[in-house]
Amino acid sequence: MNELVVHTSTHSYNIYIDEQIRYQISKFIANDYSSIFIISDDQVAPLYLDDIMTGIETERIFHTVIPSGEASKNIDQYYRLQTIAMEKKLDRRSLIIALGGGVVGDLAGFVAATFMRGIDYIQVPTTILAHDSSVGGKVAINHELGKNMIGNFYPPKAVIYDVNTLKTLPDHEIRSGYAELIKEAFIANAEFLQQLLPLTLATISNDQLKDHLFQGVKIKADIVEKDEKELNIRKFLNFGHTLAHALEAELGYGKITHGEAVAIGMLFALKISEHKYNKSLYYDQLLNWLQGNNYPLSLFHTGIDQLINAMKLDKKAQYQQIQMVLLSSIGKPVVVNLTDDELHSYLQSFKKELSAP
Amino acid sequence: MNELVVHTSTHSYNIYIDEQIRYQISKFIANDYSSIFIISDDQVAPLYLDDIMTGIETERIFHTVIPSGEASKNIDQYYRLQTIAMEKKLDRRSLIIALGGGVVGDLAGFVAATFMRGIDYIQVPTTILAHDSSVGGKVAINHELGKNMIGNFYPPKAVIYDVNTLKTLPDHEIRSGYAELIKEAFIANAEFLQQLLPLTLATISNDQLKDHLFQGVKIKADIVEKDEKELNIRKFLNFGHTLAHALEAELGYGKITHGEAVAIGMLFALKISEHKYNKSLYYDQLLNWLQGNNYPLSLFHTGIDQLINAMKLDKKAQYQQIQMVLLSSIGKPVVVNLTDDELHSYLQSFKKELSAP
CATH class of the missing domain: 1.20.1090.10 (Dehydroquinate synthase-like - alpha domain)
Structure with a gap:
C-alpha cells in the first residue's frame, strides 16, 4: 500500500492508496465516533456505497445522495445536508465520509467544517481528479458569481483512495x-x-x-x-x-x-x-x-x-x-x-x- | 485605555476598551486593506455607522445593514452578504467590520470566515452582551433546528469596544x-x-x-x-x-x-x-x-x-x-x-x- 502523512496546523492525517481498500474503512479511522454520515452522489452511490457500509461496524450510520455534478455544490444542497445532520442527531463526536469525486468532497467537507463549528471527515475519492481536491483541506461551495467562493481551509482526518473505483471512469x-x-x-x-x-x-x-x-x-x-x-x-x-x-x-x-x-x-x-x-x-x-x-x-x-x-x-x-x-x-x-x-x-x-x- | 492581547493558534489580536474610540478605527487596524465592508444592523447603523466611516481613510469602503435581531442570523442573510461581498469585488486582502451586537458579530464573522475561505474581520461591539461573543472567535448562523449550529472557530483581527455606544442600551x-x-x-x-x-x-x-x-x-x-x-x-x-x-x-x-x-x-x-x-x-x-x-x-x-x-x-x-x-x-x-x-x-x-x- 502507498501511504503518505500530511502535517497540518491542527493535526496530521494519512493518505492511503491501494486496491480494494474501500471495504476496510474501519481499519483507517478511529473507532469511537458516535455516528457516521456518508455523503455520496447518485452515480457513485449505486456502485460503491454498499462496499463502504460493509466495512464499518457502527450502528448509527446514515447516508444521503446528492445529484452528481458541479451544480450540487450550492448553498441549498449545503443547507439540506446540514439539516439531515441535525435530524440524524450527529454531534461533535460524529464523522462525515465524503464518497465521490471533487464535488462530493468539497461539499461534504464544507458541511463537516461548519457543522457545530467543525467535525471530523474523511475523503474517499472515486475519481483521479479528486487526488487533488481530497488532499490539502480546501473545501467550498460555489456562488452564482464565482466558483469555490464560500468555503474553509479544513483538512480531513484521512484520505482513503481505492484505485479500483477509478476503473469505471469515462x-x-x-x-x-x-x-x-x-x-x-x-x-x-x-x-x-x-x-x-x-x-x-x-x-x-x-x-x-x-x-x-x-x-x-x-x-x-x-x-x-x-x-x-x-x-x-x-x-x-x-x-x-x-x-x-x-x-x-x-x-x-x-x-x-x-x-x-x-x-x-x-x-x-x-x-x-x-x-x-x-x-x-x-x-x-x-x-x-x-x-x-x-x-x-x-x-x-x-x-x-x-x-x-x-x-x-x-x-x-x-x-x-x-x-x-x-x-x-x-x-x-x-x-x-x-x-x-x-x-x-x-x-x-x-x-x-x-x-x- | 484598557487593552488585552489574545493569542490564538493562527495569530494574536488586541481588545481595546475605551470611550469614543469608534471614531479612530484606522488607528487599530492595518492600513493596507484593498477594501473594507462594514456590516451593521438597522438599529445600530443610524447611531454609529457615520462615526465609524469618519475614522477610516480607505476609498473602497462599503456597508450594508441587516434587520436587527436573532432572526437575521440565517442562511439567506448569510448568502446575501456573500453576494454583496462579491459584487463589491472584495478580495483576500479585504476587511469586514462587524458593527453591532452579537447577531451582527456572529453573522459577519461567519461571512468573513468563509468568504474566499477566510478574510480578516474586526469586531466593533455595541452591546454589553457582545463582550462575550466578540472575543474568542466563535462565529455562526442559526438553523431552524438549533442555534449556532452552522459556524466556525475564526478569531477576529481586533475587538474595538467603545463604551459610549453602550449608554443608549435598553x-x-x-x-x-x-x-x-x-x-x-x-x-x-x-x-x-x-x-x-x-x-x-x-x-x-x-x-x-x-x-x-x-x-x-x-x-x-x-x-x-x-x-x-x-x-x-x-x-x-x-x-x-x-x-x-x-x-x-x-x-x-x-x-x-x-x-x-x-x-x-x-x-x-x-x-x-x-x-x-x-x-x-x-x-x-x-x-x-x-x-x-x-x-x-x-x-x-x-x-x-x-x-x-x-x-x-x-x-x-x-x-x-x-x-x-x-x-x-x-x-x-x-x-x-x-x-x-x-x-x-x-x-x-x-x-x-x-x-x-
Whole structure:
C-alpha cells in the first residue's frame, strides 16, 4: 500500500492508496465516533456505497445522495445536508465520509467544517481528479458569481483512495484527472513530467495509476504542508487555473471538465512563460500530448473580454489585478501580475493558435 | 485605555476598551486593506455607522445593514452578504467590520470566515452582551433546528469596544450583558462576583462598566487562549447555557434576551450544584440579585419534556446524553453528564420554586 502523512496546523492525517481498500474503512479511522454520515452522489452511490457500509461496524450510520455534478455544490444542497445532520442527531463526536469525486468532497467537507463549528471527515475519492481536491483541506461551495467562493481551509482526518473505483471512469474524467497530475509534474518534478508526457491515457495499467497518484499526491502534500492557507507557495498549485476557472464559468459548469479546462489553462500559462522567459517550456510537447489524448481544445471559443472579467473574480486577484502562475523553468513556478492589456494580447494570439488547423 | 492581547493558534489580536474610540478605527487596524465592508444592523447603523466611516481613510469602503435581531442570523442573510461581498469585488486582502451586537458579530464573522475561505474581520461591539461573543472567535448562523449550529472557530483581527455606544442600551440589553459578566465571575473569579452581586444595574457608571467589561473579557480571553476549539475548559463558559439555549429555542428567539435566558440557566445550574456538592453556591444571592434587577424569571414556563429534548440538541451533548457545566465551588466549574430522569426531577422542582410567590 502507498501511504503518505500530511502535517497540518491542527493535526496530521494519512493518505492511503491501494486496491480494494474501500471495504476496510474501519481499519483507517478511529473507532469511537458516535455516528457516521456518508455523503455520496447518485452515480457513485449505486456502485460503491454498499462496499463502504460493509466495512464499518457502527450502528448509527446514515447516508444521503446528492445529484452528481458541479451544480450540487450550492448553498441549498449545503443547507439540506446540514439539516439531515441535525435530524440524524450527529454531534461533535460524529464523522462525515465524503464518497465521490471533487464535488462530493468539497461539499461534504464544507458541511463537516461548519457543522457545530467543525467535525471530523474523511475523503474517499472515486475519481483521479479528486487526488487533488481530497488532499490539502480546501473545501467550498460555489456562488452564482464565482466558483469555490464560500468555503474553509479544513483538512480531513484521512484520505482513503481505492484505485479500483477509478476503473469505471469515462474518458473525459480520466483526462480531467491526468491534467492535474501533469500540472503537479510541471510545477515540481521534471522527472515525473518525463514519465507522463509519452503516456497514452487509454492504456494505463493499475500499477501505473497507483504510482502516478502517489507522485501527484506527494507533490500536493509537500506544498500544502508548507503553506496550508495559500499565503505563498500553495498558489503554485493554481498553475493553469486562472484561465481554467474563467473558462469553466464562461462556458457554464459541466460543459467542460475541470481538468480539461486546467489543461487549456496550463497551455496558455506555458505560452506566456515561454514568451516572458524566452525558452522552451514544453508548450509544443504539451499541445501534442493534449491533442493525442483528445483533450477538447476546440472548446476555447469564449469572448476575450468576458474571460478577463471572469479572471478578475479569481480568489488570487488582488486590488483588481490578475495574478497568474507561470514557469520560469520546469519545476520552478512563479506568481506574476499581468495587466489587462498584456492578457488581452496573449489571449488573442493563443486563441488564434488553438483554432489554427 | 484598557487593552488585552489574545493569542490564538493562527495569530494574536488586541481588545481595546475605551470611550469614543469608534471614531479612530484606522488607528487599530492595518492600513493596507484593498477594501473594507462594514456590516451593521438597522438599529445600530443610524447611531454609529457615520462615526465609524469618519475614522477610516480607505476609498473602497462599503456597508450594508441587516434587520436587527436573532432572526437575521440565517442562511439567506448569510448568502446575501456573500453576494454583496462579491459584487463589491472584495478580495483576500479585504476587511469586514462587524458593527453591532452579537447577531451582527456572529453573522459577519461567519461571512468573513468563509468568504474566499477566510478574510480578516474586526469586531466593533455595541452591546454589553457582545463582550462575550466578540472575543474568542466563535462565529455562526442559526438553523431552524438549533442555534449556532452552522459556524466556525475564526478569531477576529481586533475587538474595538467603545463604551459610549453602550449608554443608549435598553434595560433588557443591560440585563442580558450583565448576566454573562456574572457568569464569568461565577466560573473564574470570586472577587469579581463580590463586586457584581451588590450592584444595581440602573446606576452603573461608565468607569464601572469599563472595569467590568475588562474583567469579563479577561476571563473569557484566558480561557479561549487555553482551549480555542472547545475541547475541554472552554466548555466552562457554557455555564448556564444548556438550559438557556433550550429555553430560547422553546420560547422562540426574541422572546427573551440571550443573557436573561443564561441568568435562568445559571440559577438552575447552581441549584443542581448546591444539591450535588451539598454546599451554598450563592443560589439565593443570585436569585435575589436577578429579582432586584428585574430579570424575567416568570418566563420559565415551558414544558419540561420539550426542554429536555431541546437540551439534547446542544452542541455539547454527546451520544445523546446531556452535559451541563456545574460548580463544585465558586470559580471551580465542572462538566457533568446528567440522565434524563435526573434532569426531569431537577427541572420540576426548579420550576416549582420559580413560580412560588
